[in-house]
Structure formats: C-alpha cells, structure tokens
Amino acid sequence: MKKQDNEILYQEESGYKDLLLRKSMKMRLTETLAFVVGMLMLSQFFNTRTDVFKVMAFAIAIAVVGLAPFLYKSLLRPSYKLSKTHLIVTISGQETRYPLSEVEPIFEGRHLYRLSGKRESLMVSRQFLSKLNEQLFLYQKGKKRR
Template sequence: MKNQANEILYQEESGYKDLLLRKSMKMRLMETVAFVIGMLLLSSFFNSKTDTFKIMAFAIAIAVVGLAPFLYKWVLRPTYKLTKTHLIITMSGREESYPLSEVEMIYEGRHFYRLSGKRHSLMVSKVFLNKLNERLYLYHKGKKRR
C-alpha cells in the first residue's frame, strides 16, 4: 500500500532500547540458542571451575544480550508508520499494512498487539504506542457512532 507523506500521522524507526526491551519471543529464543551454543563452545575449551570460564561466560551473556539489538537493527531495519486508518510495519524492506480495524491491544500498557489475528510484539517507543492506542480509541469511537 502506497501512502502519501501527508497521510502519515507518526513514523518511527526502532531504537536500541526498543529492540532490547520489546523483542518478540522468536528473537528471545534465538538469543537463548546463541548463548547455549557459546557456552557449549566455551566449555569445550575451558574447565567450568576456572575463573577464565566464568569471566568468558559472563562476556558471552553480555555480548549476546547487549549486541543483539544492533544486529536486529542492521538486519531488520524496523520502521513503523501510523496513518489515520492503517498501521504500516516495514521489516527487512518488506512492508505490511494492517487496517486499524484488525489491530487490537492484547495487554494493557504493553507492546503486544493482535494484528490480523496474529500476536505481534511492536518494537517501538512508548510515545508511538501511546499514539497508536489513541488512534485506535478514536477509530473505534468513530466507528461506533456510525
């Protein structure tokens, strides 16, 4: 769906903090697998009772959790746009548009939404989430009047 620039009410690219705190379960699972693989490789080189092993394990944990958002930003390039009638999500250059009639908040005050019947984690700031919730409220309120 092509939108004119004047239709976009709010646009945001995901920042480091948003990618760190609001990632999907799939991303969290990938991080866990990366940590386990790192620990298996580390345990094959060092005895688990040595200080070197403990320091390296801590370094692997910091690297996996701390550097993953940079990787997500570089690979996925997540961008979110809010128009009067649609939520547009761009990931890895692929744009998906969801009518606000198919966007539903799952948990109050959280970043989980049901988009076209599927659960999604929106990796955006609280400002964007507030604007989305406000737009959803106005959309559904206007829909009830008709």
C-alpha cells in the same frame, strides 16, 4: 479526487532501547540459542569450574544481550508508520499494512498487539504506542457512530 485517509500521522524507526526491551519471542529464542551455542563452545576449551570460564560465560551473556539489538537494527531495519486507518510495519524491507480494525492491544500499556489475528511485539517507543492507542480509540469511536 482520492480520499487522504492514509496520510502518515506518526512514524518511527526502532531504536536500541526499543529493540532491547520489546523484542519478539522469536528474537528472544534466537538470543537464547546463541548463548547456549556460545556456552557449549566455551566448555570445549575451558574447564567449567575455572574462573576464566565464568568470566567468559559472563562476557558471552553480555555480548549476546547487549549486541543483539545492533544486529537486529542492521539486519531487520524495523520501522513503523501510523495513519488514520492503518498501522504499517516494515521489517527487512517488507511492508505490511494492518487496518486498524484488525489491531488490538493484548495487554494495556504493553508492546504486545494482535495484528490480523497474530500476536506481535511492536518494537517501538512508548510515545508511538500511546499514539497508536489514541488512534485505535478514535477509530473505534468513529466506527461506533456510523
């Protein structure tokens, strides 16, 4: 009979707040580029010293930052699963399994982790991160006993 090490202990789909606060550097750069493009287009139609330009620039900033998580959620559909031995990350339908031996936090209490040698941002709640850290601790503790 097959050993049941890969039972899912905890799973979560990224919510709006998680996507807003814990996005990756790539996503932040995309938002910045979208804002810059919006500002360049806006400056073609309005004088930059007018109040209309300032209000529209503020509206673009709110739209880019506020609406981007909805866009990420609908396009990327990020979800995370935690088992006894693996962290399973699903983004855009592609599932990637990371053994817990290749998962380590970069900053304690933060959402940045090194997954198989790459720096990644986990767009999950604090509850999921605490479960992950707890499982990493248990995994390391069990590994030292052997």
